[in-house]
Amino acid sequence: xxxxxxxxxxxxxxxxxxxxxxxxxxxxxxxxxxxxxxxxxxxxxxxxxxxxxxxxxxxxxxxxxxxxxxxxxxxxxxxxxxxxxxxxxxxxxxxxxxxxxxxxxxxxxxxxxxxxxxxxxxxxxxxxxxxxxxxxxxxxxxxxxxxxxxxxxxxxxxxxxxxxxxxxxxxxxxxxxxxxxxxxxxxxxxxxxxxxxxxxxxxxxxxxxxxxxxxxxxxxxxxxxxxxxxxxxxxxxxxxxxxxxxxxxxxxxxxxxxxxxxxxxxxxxxxxxxxxxxxxxxxxxxxxxxxxxxxxxxxxxxxxxxxxxxxxxxxxxxxxxxx
Amino acid sequence: xxxxxxxxxxxxxxxxxxxxxxxxxxxxxxxxxxxxxxxxxxxxxxxxxxxxxxxxxxxxxxxxxxxxxxxxxxxxxxxxxxxxxxxxxxxxxxxxxxxxxxxxxxxxxxxxxxxxxxxxxxxxxxxxxxxxxxxxxxxxxxxxxxxxxxxxxxxxxxxxxxxxxxxxxxxxxxxxxxxxxxxxxxxxxxxxxxxxxxxxxxxxxxxxxxxxxxxxxxxxxxxxxxxxxxxxxxxxxxxxxxxxxxxxxxxxxxxxxxxxxxxxxxxxxxxxxxxxxxxxxxxxxxxxxxxxxxxxxxxxxxxxxxxxxxxxxxxxxxxxxxxxxxxxxxxxxxxxxxxxxxxxxxxxxxxxxxxxxxxxxxxxxxxxxxxxxxxxxxxxxxx
Numbered sequence: 001x002x003x004x005x006x007x008x009x010x011x012x013x014x015x016x017x018x019x020x021x022x023x024x025x026x027x028x029x030x031x032x033x034x035x036x037x038x039x040x041x042x043x044x045x046x047x048x049x050x051x052x053x054x055x056x057x058x059x060x061x062x063x064x065x066x067x068x069x070x071x072x073x074x075x076x077x078x079x080x081x082x083x084x085x086x087x088x089x090x091x092x093x094x095x096x097x098x099x100x101x102x103x104x105x106x107x108x109x110x111x112x113x114x115x116x117x118x119x120x121x122x123x124x125x126x127x128x129x130x131x132x133x134x135x136x137x138x139x140x141x142x143x144x145x146x147x148x149x150x151x152x153x154x155x156x157x158x159x160x161x162x163x164x165x166x167x168x169x170x171x172x173x174x175x176x177x178x179x180x181x182x183x184x185x186x187x188x189x190x191x192x193x194x195x196x197x198x199x200x201x202x203x204x205x206x207x208x209x210x211x212x213x214x215x216x217x218x219x220x221x222x223x224x225x226x227x228x229x230x231x232x233x234x235x236x237x238x239x240x241x242x243x244x245x246x247x248x249x250x251x252x253x254x255x256x257x258x259x260x261x262x263x264x265x266x267x268x269x270x271x272x273x274x275x276x277x278x279x280x281x282x283x284x285x286x287x288x289x290x291x292x293x294x295x296x297x298x299x300x301x302x303x304x305x306x307x308x309x310x311x312x313x314x315x316x317x318x319x320x321x322x323x
Numbered sequence: 324x325x326x327x328x329x330x331x332x333x334x335x336x337x338x339x340x341x342x343x344x345x346x347x348x349x350x351x352x353x354x355x356x357x358x359x360x361x362x363x364x365x366x367x368x369x370x371x372x373x374x375x376x377x378x379x380x381x382x383x384x385x386x387x388x389x390x391x392x393x394x395x396x397x398x399x400x401x402x403x404x405x406x407x408x409x410x411x412x413x414x415x416x417x418x419x420x421x422x423x424x425x426x427x428x429x430x431x432x433x434x435x436x437x438x439x440x441x442x443x444x445x446x447x448x449x450x451x452x453x454x455x456x457x458x459x460x461x462x463x464x465x466x467x468x469x470x471x472x473x474x475x476x477x478x479x480x481x482x483x484x485x486x487x488x489x490x491x492x493x494x495x496x497x498x499x500x501x502x503x504x505x506x507x508x509x510x511x512x513x514x515x516x517x518x519x520x521x522x523x524x525x526x527x528x529x530x531x532x533x534x535x536x537x538x539x540x541x542x543x544x545x546x547x548x549x550x551x552x553x554x555x556x557x558x559x560x561x562x563x564x565x566x567x568x569x570x571x572x573x574x575x576x577x578x579x580x581x582x583x584x585x586x587x588x589x590x591x592x593x594x595x596x597x598x599x600x601x602x603x604x605x606x607x608x609x610x611x612x613x614x615x616x617x618x619x620x621x622x623x624x625x626x627x628x629x630x631x632x633x634x635x636x637x638x639x640x641x642x643x644x645x646x647x648x649x650x651x652x653x654x655x656x657x658x659x660x661x662x663x664x665x666x667x668x669x670x671x672x673x674x675x676x677x678x679x680x681x682x683x684x685x686x687x688x689x690x691x692x693x694x695x696x697x698x699x700x701x702x703x704x705x706x
Contacts, residue, residue, distance in 0.1 A: 059705035222395055225415045227442030227493065237441070241432050 020131050053301075059086055060294035073292050094279065094296065098303070101276040102192060105259035108197040111248065112205040112254045115198070120209035120246075121239070124216075135210070138203050139188055146200065153196050157186040159266065169171070169262075193275070197258050204248040212246025244301035248315055252308060259304055295316040337370035338546060344407070346371040346529055347392070352401030354387050354553075361387040364401070366603065369546075373522050374530045377539035379550035380576075385533045388550075389499050392531060393422045406496055416445075421495040425502040427480070427486035429474040435485050442493040460488040480511045491526065491686070500532045504539055516542055536575050541565065549573050570706035574623045581624045581669045582704075587614050587657035593697055597622055603665035605639040607640040608701040619653065621704040626672035628700035631659055631686055635693045641701070643694040645669065647686050659686060661694060669694060 061080035062071040073079045109234050123134045141149060156163040164183050172180045187191050216239065224234040263276035269275060274282070276296060283293035324398070337343040345368035354362040360485060362384040369375045376383040390396040394415035402411045410418055421442065429438050440457040448456070455461035460465045491500055503510045504520060520543060526701045534540050536586050540547050541561040548558045549572075557564060568574035571582060574637055585599040585606070595610045599622055606622050614620070636642055646667065649660035659671040671694060673685060686692045 040359060217426070219424050219426055219428040220430060222393075222415070222426055223422075223430070223489075224441070225395075226420075226422045227489070228416050228445035232415055235447075238430060267596065 021112055031065060056294045056297055059291050062291040062294075062300045064289040064291050066288075069290070070288050084291050087292065087301075088295055095277045097274055097276045097296075098300075100190070100273055101259045102255050102304070104194050104197065104265075104275060105255050105261075107213065108194050108201065109205075109251050109255045110195070111198045112202050113251065116202055116205035116250065117247075120206045120213055121212050124213035125205070131172055138206050142203070147263065149200070150196060150264060153192075153199070154155040154268060156188065157192055157195075159185070159187065161184040187268060188270050189268075189272075193261075193265050196264045196268060197261060201254045201258055201262065207241065208249035208253060209246040212243050212249070245315070248312060252312060256305060256308065260300060324595055336545070337373070338368070339446045343370060345369060345404075346373075346406060346541060347531070348390075348402075348404040349388070350402045350404065352388070352391060352398045352403060354384070354391060354396060360553050361397075362391070365553070365555055366401075367548060367555065367558065369531065370527065371529055372527055373545045374532065374543055376533075376534055376544035376547045377550060378534055378537060378547050378576075380535055383550040385535075385550050386501060386554040389501055389531065389533045390496065393420055394418050399482070417689045419496040420499060421490040421493055421497075422499040423486045423490045423501065423503055425505055427474075427484055427506075428706065429482060429484050429489070431474055433472055434471050435466060435477070436543050437483055438474065439488045439492050441489065446493060454491060458692075460492045462524075463491070464488045464518075472543045479506055479508075480515065483507060483515065484518075487522070491522070491528070494526075495528060496678040497529050497531065501532060502506075502534055502536075504531060504534075504536070511652045512539070517543050519543065523664040541577075549576060551576075566702075566704060568623070568704070571621055571623070572706075576703060576705060579626055579670060581629075582624065583667070585622055587616050587618050587620060589615060590614050595620075597701060601665050602643060602669070603661055604641075604643055604663075606701065609699045610701045610703045614703075618705075623702040623704055624696050624700060626658065627674075629669070629671045629694050629696045631661070631671045631673055631690055631692050631694055633686055634691060636695050639695055640698055641696050645668070645692060645694060646693055647688055647690045650684075650688055656683075659692075661692060663694075 003296060059071060061082070062073050063081055063083060067074045075082050090137060119138070123131055123138070126134055128217065155161055159265070162181075167184045171184065183286065220238050220242070221234050224238045225231070229237060259275075260277045261275060262281050265275040265278050266281070269278065280293050280296050280300075283289045283296065330566055345371040347367075349365055349367040349369075352362055352365050353360065365388060367382075377388060379385045384426055387396060391398055391638060392405070394410070394413060398411060404410060405420065408422075412658055417499050430441065433441065434458055439460050440453060446453075457470075458467070465486055466481060466484055466488065469477065469481065474485065477485065480656070483506070489505075489641040490500075500519070504515055507515060512625045513645045516539065519530075521529060532540070534543075541564075546558060546560055546565050549556045549564060551572055556576075557569050559567070564573060567578055568577065574580050575582060583599040583601050583606075583649060585597040587595050588598050588605065589596040590610070590613070593611065594611060595608050595614050597608055597620060599606050608622055630636075635644075643663055645661040647659055649658075651658040651660075654675070656672055656674045659673065661669050661671055679685075681687075
C-alpha cells in the first residue's frame, strides 16, 4: 500500500491543484518516466555493447583449440595467457594490417573532406527548396543495398568492363607512344578500396558538415567582407574555423568505420595485404582462432577508437566552454 | 591641420546650402527582389559629418537601402555615389564604408581585441600601428580591460560597443548602423545614444542609422528620412518632421497626433477655416499657401498643443467641448482621452506643472471639459 500512497504524497505540492481528470497526465509526467526513457539507451549499450565487448576482451586472453567452443582458458592461476598479444606485436602481418587500415581510412577521410566540404557548403548556402532536393540526392544512395552498390563498382572497375575498356583506349590514344596497355588494373588494389570507401562514406562526411555549416550565421561572413576581406579570406577567417566541430564529427564518422571496414576490402582489396576488418573476419571464420580475432578487435578499439574518443571528448568540452 | 578644419560647423547646415556637394548621393535607386519592390526610386543626398537616420516600420525598405550603401545588395536601377565616386558596382570589401550590424555579428572565435583589429589586417600599416589603433578604439568605447574576453563573455551593451569599435577601427568615410540600440534595455539605450553622438562628433565620420524607433531617430539624428513601402515620405530635421509633417503618414508615424478630415470653407489672412465633420466643429488653421475653397484636407493637432479646462475660455478660436473618458497619469504629465460631441476621441497631453492631489486635478473622469488650441498649433495636411 505504501507504494500506492507515495505518488499521492509526491503530488501534494502544486500538482494537487490540478483537476482530477488530469491524473493520468500527472502520472505520465512524473520524473521517474523521464529517468526511464533516459535509461533505455544506456541499458541498450550495456547489453549490446559493453557486455559483448567484455566477452571479446575475456576471450582475447584464452588459447585457441580445435573443439566446441574453440578456445580454453589456462587451467592454473592466473588462468589467462598473453600469447595472442605477443603474436599481435611480433607477427608483422598484424602490424601491417593496422598500418594499411589506418592509411586507407586516413586517405579516404581526407578525400571525403575535400569532396564533401564544398558539397556541404553548397547545400547549406542553397535556397530553401533546392536545399531539400540536394540533401535528398546525398541520402538517395542509401535506398539501394550497400552490397549492391559495391558490386556495381566491381562491374565498373573489372578488367573487361566497358568503363575499363574505355579508360584503356583513352590511355592508349593519349600515352600510346610510351607503350600500349591491355587494361587499367583497378580491381584488387588499394586504390579500389579507397575509392569505394570514399564513395560509400561520403554522406557521413557531408551530413554533419551540413548540419554545422547550415547553423553558421551568414552575417558573420558579411561582417568580415565589410571589414575588407575578400571571399576566400572570409572563408579562411570565419567559415573554416567555425566549422571545425563539423569537420571533426564528419571525420570521425568516416574514419572509425572505414578503418574497420570488412566488405569493401574483401570484395575489391588485395588478399595479400588485408585491412584489419578482413583480418578479424578471417581469423574468426577461416582459421577459427577466436581468441586471436578477439585480440585484434580489442587492439583496434584500444589503439584507435579510444584515443580518438578521448580527443573528441576534449575538443567538444573546449567547444562547450566557448559557447 | 590647417585652421579651416578647426572652424566649427557653419551656422547654415549643408543641406540648406544649394552649393554644398553631397557626400553620399543615392540617385533614383530601385531594388527589386523578384516581384517585390523593396526600394522604389529613392533619391537622397547626405552630407559630410551628418548623423542621418532612415526611419520606418518593418519592411519599409530602410535596411535594404542601408545594405546597398554597404554593398551587400546591388540596386536593380539607379546609382550610389560615396564621396563623389560611383560605388554601385564596388564589392563591400573595397568600399570605404563599415557597418555595425543589428546582431553585432562579432566573430565568436576571436577575442575582443582580435575582433576590433580584424579589419586592420588588410590595411597597409605596421604591427605597432595596428596595436595602437586597436588600443585607441578600445579606449574610445571603454573596453580596454576586456580586450582578451570572447564575445560570449560580454554583456549585450559591451558587445554593442565592441561592434562599434570594430566598425570604427578602419576609420571609414561612412559608418552604417543597423538598429544600433535595438537589443539594449531602456536605461542603456539612453546612455549609448549619447555615446554614439559623442563618438560621431569626435571622429567626424558620417553616420547613417537605420531605426524603427522614432524616439531614437529624433534624439540621434541631424536629419531623418521617413520611409514607407520602399519610398521616402519626407526628409528633414527632427523638428521639421515632428512639427511640420507634410503628409498624414508622417504626421501619424512620428509621435502621437489627433487627425481629422475636413473641407475648406473659407481662406484668407494666412488662415483657413476647415469644417471637420468628425469633430463637429469649424477649425481655424494657419496656412501659408493658397487653398481653394471646398478642397479636402486633414487637420492634425499634437496632444501636447491642446489646452484642457473645465471652464470655457473667454475668447479664442478652436474651442471644442467634450467629456473626459480616460485619464492616464504618468507623473510628469497626464494623458486625457476626451470624447467630443461628434463621438470622436481626442488625445490631450498636459504637463503636471502644479503639485495637485487627486481631487484637485485639472479634469477628472466624466468631467465636461473644453479643449482649445491656437491656429498655429494645428497642421493642415493635403496628402
